[in-house]
Amino acid sequence: MNNKIKRLPDAELEIMLVIWRAESWVSSSYILNQLGDKRKWALATLMTVLSRLVEKGFLSCEKEGRSNRYLAAISETDYKESEGKSTLEKLFGNSVQDMVMSLYNGKAIDKSDLAELREMLDRVDKEES
Numbered sequence: 001m002n003n004k005i006k007r008l009p010d011a012e013l014e015i016m017l018v019i020w021r022a023e024s025w026v027s028s029s030y031i032l033n034q035l036g037d038k039r040k041w042a043l044a045t046l047m048t049v050l051s052r053l054v055e056k057g058f059l060s061c062e063k064e065g066r067s068n069r070y071l072a073a074i075s076e077t078d079y080k081e082s083e084g085k086s087t088l089e090k091l092f093g094n095s096v097q098d099m100v101m102s103l104y105n106g107k108a109i110d111k112s113d114l115a116e117l118r119e120m121l122d123r124v125d126k127e128e129s
Helices: 010-022 028-035 043-055 076-092 096-105 111-128
Strands: 059-064 067-072
Touching (some): 010 043, 010 076, 076 096, 096 111
Antiparallel strands (some): 059 067
C-alpha cells in the first residue's frame, strides 16, 4: 500500500465512492446519475473534479468516442488503510484504545460494536497463533 496517498476532500471522496462501487469503467453521466440528490452538479463542474482526480493519480481516464470513461487507479482498501492510519496517528497518537474509547464515548459505537470488535480480535489472535 502506498503510504503517501493524499486525503480527499468530501466532494472528491463521494465521486470515488461511486467509482469504487461500480468496479469497472464509468462515464461522467453515470457518476452524475449515481450522485443523484447528494450533489446537483453541472457536467462541467464534475468534469473539473474528475480531471483533478486524474491529476492526483486517483483515477485513470480513457477516451471512448467523444467522451471519457474513468476507473479507480487507487483501490478503496488502500485509501481506507491510508486514511485509517493517518487518523490514528494524528488524532489518537497511534493509540487504538484511545480511538475506540473516543468512538464509544461519542456514541458512534455501542456495546454490540465492542462485542464484535472483541470477536474479531479473538479471531485475529487465533490466526496468528
